[in-house]
Amino acid sequence: MAANLGDIIPAPLSVDPDPGGNFTIDSATVIARSAGPEASAVADWLAELLRRGTGFPLPTVEAGSRPGGAITLLLDGGDPEIGDEGYTLTVTAQGVTVRARAAAGLFHGAQSLRQLLPAAIETDGAAGRCTVPGGTVVDRPRFPWRGAMLDVCRHFFGVADVKRYIDQIALYKMNILHLHLSDDQGWRIEISKWPRLTEIGGSTAVGGGPGGWYSHDDYREIVAHARSRHVTVVPDIDTPGHTNAALASYAALNCDGLARSLYTGTEMGFSSLCAGKVITAQFLHDVYSELAAVTPGPYIFIGGDEATEVLSASDYASLVGVAAQSVVAAGKIPVGWADIGAVALPAGTIAAYWNHADNGTSAVRSAAGGLRLVLAPADHAFLDQKYDASTPLGLDWAGPVSVEQAYDWEPGDYGIPEEHLEGVEATLFSETLSTMADIEYMAFPRLPGIAEIGWSPQATHDWSAYRERLAAQG
Numbered sequence: 001m002a003a004n005l006g007d008i009i010p011a012p013l014s015v016d017p018d019p020g021g022n023f024t025i026d027s028a029t030v031i032a033r034s035a036g037p038e039a040s041a042v043a044d045w046l047a048e049l050l051r052r053g054t055g056f057p058l059p060t061v062e063a064g065s066r067p068g069g070a071i072t073l074l075l076d077g078g079d080p081e082i083g084d085e086g087y088t089l090t091v092t093a094q095g096v097t098v099r100a101r102a103a104a105g106l107f108h109g110a111q112s113l114r115q116l117l118p119a120a121i122e123t124d125g126a127a128g129r130c131t132v133p134g135g136t137v138v139d140r141p142r143f144p145w146r147g148a149m150l151d152v153c154r155h156f157f158g159v160a161d162v163k164r165y166i167d168q169i170a171l172y173k174m175n176i177l178h179l180h181l182s183d184d185q186g187w188r189i190e191i192s193k194w195p196r197l198t199e200i201g202g203s204t205a206v207g208g209g210p211g212g213w214y215s216h217d218d219y220r221e222i223v224a225h226a227r228s229r230h231v232t233v234v235p236d237i238d239t240p241g242h243t244n245a246a247l248a249s250y251a252a253l254n255c256d257g258l259a260r261s262l263y264t265g266t267e268m269g270f271s272s273l274c275a276g277k278v279i280t281a282q283f284l285h286d287v288y289s290e291l292a293a294v295t296p297g298p299y300i301f302i303g304g305d306e307a308t309e310v311l312s313a314s315d316y317a318s319l320v321g322v323a324a325q326s327v328v329a330a331g332k333i334p335v336g337w338a339d340i341g342a343v344a345l346p347a348g349t350i351a352a353y354w355n356h357a358d359n360g361t362s363a364v365r366s367a368a369g370g371l372r373l374v375l376a377p378a379d380h381a382f383l384d385q386k387y388d389a390s391t392p393l394g395l396d397w398a399g400p401v402s403v404e405q406a407y408d409w410e411p412g413d414y415g416i417p418e419e420h421l422e423g424v425e426a427t428l429f430s431e432t433l434s435t436m437a438d439i440e441y442m443a444f445p446r447l448p449g450i451a452e453i454g455w456s457p458q459a460t461h462d463w464s465a466y467r468e469r470l471a472a473q474g
Contacts, residue, residue: 031060107170148176149426351372386400406447407466
C-alpha cells in the first residue's frame with residue numbers, strides 16, 4: 001500500500017499528488033545518478049538502504065545509460081529558488097526523479113523518498129516490491145540552522161552511538177549536530193597541549209561512571225560520518241562556567257591555584273575559569289585552536305550560561321570575550337547561549353536562546369546587539385525534560401514538555417524579526433541518560449516536531465494534521 005505523498009516530516013513546501021502515477025520498485029529497478037562523486041555518494045547511500053530493505057540488486061548506473069524503471073538522482077537543472085538544500089521529487093509510473101542544485105538537497109530528497117516507502121524498508125529483506133505514491137513534491141528549508149544538541153559530558157556516548165544519532169536526525173533533515181564536549185562532570189575531547197583534560201577530566205560521569213573521551217581520530221570519524229549525511233558538527237567547549245572537569249585537571253586554572261575535586265553530581269552554576277590570569281587566556285586559545293584544526297565546519301560553541309552567579313559582570317565579559325576572540329582567531333564563528341548577548345562580541349556571532357524563564361529578554365537583547373539567533377526555548381525544545389510526571393527519565397525544571405508542546409510553538413513569537421533568526425535546535429542534556437535507548441526514548445517522538453519547525457513553512461504548522469503524520473512515522 002502506497003503512503004500518502006504528503007506524509008513526510010518535515011512537511012514539504014508543496015505537494016501535488018497524482019494517484020495514477022504510482023511507481024513500483026521491483027527486481028528490475030536501477031538507481032541512476034548524475035556523474036560525479038557528490039551524486040554518486042547519495043546514490044550509494046540510498047542503494048545500500050533499499051537493497052537491504054527490499055532484497056533487490058538495485059545497481060547504481062549513470063543517468064541515461066540504461067532503459068527501464070529507475071530512481072534517478074540528478075544534480076543539474078535544479079530550481080534556483082529552492083537553494084542548496086531544496087529538492088524536487090517527481091514520481092510517475094515510469095520512475096522516480098529527485099532533482100537538486102547541490103548534494104545536500106539531493107540527500108534531503110532521497111530521505112523524503114525513504115519516508116514514502118513501507119516501514120519494512122528499514123528491515124533486512126522484508127519489503128520486497130513496494131510502491132511510491134505518484135505526484136510531485138517541491139521543498140526547501142525555512143531556516144539554515146536546524147540543530148540537535150547531544151550532551152556527551154554528563155554521561156559519555158561512544159563513536160557508534162553518536163553516528164547513530166546523526167543518522168536519526170538526518171532522516172528529519174536536521175543539518176547541525178551541536179556536540180557538547182565539556183562540562184563539570186567530564187571533558188570529552190583530546191587536547192594535545194593539555195593532556196590532563198582527558199586523563200583526569202575525562203575519567204568521570206554523573207553518578208561516578210567510568211567516563212570516556214574522543215581522540216582526534218575518533219572525532220574525525222564522527223565529523224566524517226556527519227558530513228556524509230550533510231550534517232555539520234558544532235563542537236562545544238563550555239566556558240567560563242561548567243568548567244569543573246578542567247579545573248580538576250589543572251590547578252593553575254583556578255584563582256587560588258588549587259585543583260578542584262572531580263564532580264559527579266548534577267548541580268550547576270558553581271564553577272568558573274579565573275579571569276585575568278595569563279594561563280586562562282592561553283588555555284582558551286590552545287583549546288579552541290586545536291579544536292578548530294580538526295573541525296571543518298564553520299562554528300565553535302563557547303557556552304556562556306550559568307556563570308554570572310560566581311563571576312562579576314566584568315569578569316564574565318572578559319572571559320566570554322577572550323573565548324570568542326580565540327574562536328575568531330582560529331578562523332571559526334563563535335556560537336554561545338544567549339547569555340552572551342550581554343557582552344560586546346565579534347560580528348557574525350550567533351546566540352542560542354534557551355532560558356524560557358526570561359520571557360525572551362536575552363533573545364531580544366542578543367538581536368539588538370547584532371547577533372543572529374538560534375531558538376531552543378527550554379519549555380519546548382529541551383528533550384531532556386520529562387514528557388509528563390510519570391516519565392521515568394529526564395528532568396522537570398522547564399517541563400514537562402509533551403509531544404504537542406515540543407511541536408506547537410512558533411519562532412516568530414519571541415519578538416525577533418525573522419531576518420535575525422538563524423534557526424532552531426532540539427537540546428538533549430544527559431544527566432539522566434546513560435544508554436542509546438535512553439537517548440532515543442527522550443528524543444523521539446519529540447525531535448521530528450522541532451525539525452519540522454525549522455524546515456517547514458509556518459503555514460503548514462498544524463498540530464491536528466501533524467500528529468497523524470507523526471503516528472505514521474512510528
